[in-house]
Amino acid sequence: MSAEPILAVEDLHLRIRQFEGEAHILNGVSLRLGAGERVALVGESGCGKSSTALIAMGLMNSGNMSVDGRVMLEGTDLLGLGEREWRNIRGRQISMVFQDPGAALNPVFTVGDQLATAIRRGDPGTSLAEAQERAAEALRHVHVVDSERVLASYPFQLSGGLNQRILITMALVNRPRVVVADEPGSALDVTVQEQTLRLMKALTDEVGAAVLLITHNLGVVRTFAQRVYVMYSGTIVEEAETARLFETPRHPYTKALLAAVPRLTGEGLPQPIPGQVPDYTNPPAGCRFQPRCPHARADCVDPPFAEPEPGHRVRCVLGD
Amino acid sequence: MAEPAVSAGKNPVLIRIEDLRRDFTVGSRTVSALAGVSLDIRRGQTVAVVGESGSGKTTLGNQILGIDQPTSGRILFEGREITATRDTDMRRRIQVVQQSPYTTLNPKRSLRQILDLPIAIHSNRSRRERRDRVAELLEIVGVPADFMERHPYMLSGGQRQRVALARALAPEPDVIVLDEPTSSLDVSVQARILQMLVDLQSQYQLTYLFITHDLSVVRNIADEVVVLYRGYVVERGATTELFSNPQHRYNAMLLSSIPVVSEPEEALKPSWDWDGDVLGIEPSVGAACPFLPRCPHAVALCDQGVPPLVAATPTHLHACRNPRGPGAACRE
Numbered sequence: 019m020s021a022e023p024i025l026a027v028e029d030l031h032l033r034i035r036q037f038e039g040e041a042h043i044l045n046g047v048s049l050r051l052g053a054g055e056r057v058a059l060v061g062e063s064g065c066g067k068s069s070t071a072l073i074a075m076g077l078m079n080s081g082n083m084s085v086d087g088r089v090m091l092e093g094t095d096l097l098g099l100g101e102r103e104w105r106n107i108r109g110r111q112i113s114m115v116f117q118d119p120g121a122a123l124n125p126v127f128t129v130g131d132q133l134a135t136a137i138r139r140g141d142p143g144t145s146l147a148e149a150q151e152r153a154a155e156a157l158r159h160v161h162v163v164d165s166e167r168v169l170a171s172y173p174f175q176l177s178g179g180l181n182q183r184i185l186i187t188m189a190l191v192n193r194p195r196v197v198v199a200d201e202p203g204s205a206l207d208v209t210v211q212e213q214t215l216r217l218m219k220a221l222t223d224e225v226g227a228a229v230l231l232i233t234h235n236l237g238v239v240r241t242f243a244q245r246v247y248v249m250y251s252g253t254i255v256e257e258a259e260t261a262r263l264f265e266t267p268r269h270p271y272t273k274a275l276l277a278a279v280p281r282l283t284g285e286g287l288p289q290p291i292p293g294q295v296p297d298y299t300n301p302p303a304g305c306r307f308q309p310r311c312p313h314a315r316a317d318c319v320d321p322p323f324a325e326p327e328p329g330h331r332v333r334c335v336l337g338d
Numbered sequence: 339m340a341e342p343a344v345s346a347g348k349n350p351v352l353i354r355i356e357d358l359r360r361d362f363t364v365g366s367r368t369v370s371a372l373a374g375v376s377l378d379i380r381r382g383q384t385v386a387v388v389g390e391s392g393s394g395k396t397t398l399g400n401q402i403l404g405i406d407q408p409t410s411g412r413i414l415f416e417g418r419e420i421t422a423t424r425d426t427d428m429r430r431r432i433q434v435v436q437q438s439p440y441t442t443l444n445p446k447r448s449l450r451q452i453l454d455l456p457i458a459i460h461s462n463r464s465r466r467e468r469r470d471r472v473a474e475l476l477e478i479v480g481v482p483a484d485f486m487e488r489h490p491y492m493l494s495g496g497q498r499q500r501v502a503l504a505r506a507l508a509p510e511p512d513v514i515v516l517d518e519p520t521s522s523l524d525v526s527v528q529a530r531i532l533q534m535l536v537d538l539q540s541q542y543q544l545t546y547l548f549i550t551h552d553l554s555v556v557r558n559i560a561d562e563v564v565v566l567y568r569g570y571v572v573e574r575g576a577t578t579e580l581f582s583n584p585q586h587r588y589n590a591m592l593l594s595s596i597p598v599v600s601e602p603e604e605a606l607k608p609s610w611d612w613d614g615d616v617l618g619i620e621p622s623v624g625a626a627c628p629f630l631p632r633c634p635h636a637v638a639l640c641d642q643g644v645p646p647l648v649a650a651t652p653t654h655l656h657a658c659r660n661p662r663g664p665g666a667a668c669r670e
């Protein structure tokens with residue numbers, strides 16, 4: 019990782035007041051993205067991945083929530099910004115690719131209108147005609163044949179793969195420094211998912227954007243990311259370079275996640291993880307994975323981060 | 339269509355599908371969701387049907403369930419034709435588990451009501467006996483029996499899928515059509531459901547038609563695989579052979595797109611020229627190999643009609659005019 023992070027999430031806490039009590043959703047999440055780096059955030063549903071992403075995008079705040087910590091984008095703390103300031107940042111310096119391409123595009127505007135709007139948001143001096151020309155060019159650039167027809171279409175007239183391609187184009191058209199991608203392609207066929215990830219890689223490389231990839235699919239992590247954060251119940255439990263994480267996973271949760279993946283080598287059925295993600299209003303004290311952990315012991319309280327190898331950090335009393 | 343038989347396993351054939359066709363009219367065009375599909379499903383086996391969306395997987399499942407009628411072709415159950423009509427007992431013997439457990443359970447009914455209906459229809463049990471059977475079914479799928487009066491919204495995704503499975507088991511079927519049963523679940527939950535499916539299969543001698551696009555799951559659960567592309571069977575046979583020695587180029591493309599988590603798995607994936615694929619191409623209409631527009635390995639013969647299934651081995655058929663060949667190493 020380069021010395022100076024482009025995006026740094028520091029000690030992020032999210033608390034939501036609910037009928038049942040206060041839910042402590044994020045419990046001190048810290049992560050860093052170097053310029054142009056592809057980083058994955060992986061974990062089961064309900065562990066706080068998307069909450070982290072939405073906070074980083076300034077899309078998660080309402081009366082019953084409290085957010086503490088810092089989200090630093092090139093030296094600016096995004097958490098304190100108002101909606102007016104956000105408008106200059108979102109879509110220009112940091113943008114997002116959402117999971118379901120059918121739902122993320124507006125059904126009552128053509129794809130061309132939506133792309134042109136994104137372009138003019140990034141560069142307010144652009145005329146509508148210029149923006150439309152640039153939109154067509156951007157689509158040709160991502161190998162969309164017949165770009166004129168596609169631009170005149172509404173999202174529901176296009177395939178999921180094509181919509182996903184348009185969303186990615188839209189997120190990158192203003193050459194942002196950071197792209198947050200929440201499960202891109204996971205709603206699509208595996209063949210289309212593969213193409214989607216290849217396109218993301220090529221475009222972000224070209225623009226020099228860093229990517230924070232949110233996913234539950236470890237296979238996708240392995241093909242796409244250079245570095246990985248493993249998240250469990252609102253806490254980062256392990257951090258490593260991708261190759262190292264898959265070769266020598268150290269946290270029991272990471273090991274359990276890997277064992278739950280069915281293998282192409284046909285080793286029989288995968289191993290389930292017993293239990294479930296804990297209740298956030300009353301989480302277990304100390305290590306939140308302890309109730310499901312096969313190696314749990316009496317001193318499993320509040321484990322600190324250990325760094326058994328440079329760049330490989332793990333939050334477990336076992337240390338390995 | 340005459341084609342070589344696949345003799346995978348000695349179990350008797352339970353369901354035979356002969357040249358099944360289902361055409362839909364879309365505007366002025368006719369689209370064949372199934373364009374002449376033939377296959378045998380043997381008792382006690384798991385047959386996986388794989389392919390991209392729009393390949394006809396679910397349409398095939400619907401034909402077997404009797405939800406939809408084919409345009410032509412026949413479906414035989416233990417030699418009896420069930421294509422057009424089937425009696426209550428026949429319907430009892432084939433059940434279904436659908437993809438999303440969030441939309442397939444009636445939100446206004448309790449688990450007891452949901453599970454009571456199939457028991458009431460397919461047996462003469464008294465109210466009290468039915469209640470005991472509901473409790474028993476919940477125990478079988480690992481949901482506490484005292485959840486009986488709860489409603490689906492109070493359950494997790496994994497628990498809902500267990501209830502959907504209990505509903506399919508309720509009338510004591512022979513066959514269960516599993517339509518993407520784990521694709522909306524986390525891997526940790528998926529692993530538990532798969533384990534349960536395997537246990538139930540051996541306990542109740544169930545036959546599964548497993549519809550999915552997840553080939554890693556197929557590798558570990560299916561005895562036989564059928565690869566569909568635009569309504570055509572392009573490859574089918576014993577699971578180990580289809581994975582270790584894929585013949586049809588489409589099957590190779592599917593295998594190479596699986597995101598895997600280890601080096602040994604990576605080595606099993608055939609190579610594929612992803613940059614050679616083009617988007618936005620219209621489907622060809624019956625005059626050529628359906629995969630031709632996307633295939634970087636096409637040869638001159640490929641537009642000479644739809645290729646028939648030919649045998650690579652006695653337990654492995656494919657419909658490719660330029661197959662990867664008998665001894666093709668996985669990394670070309």
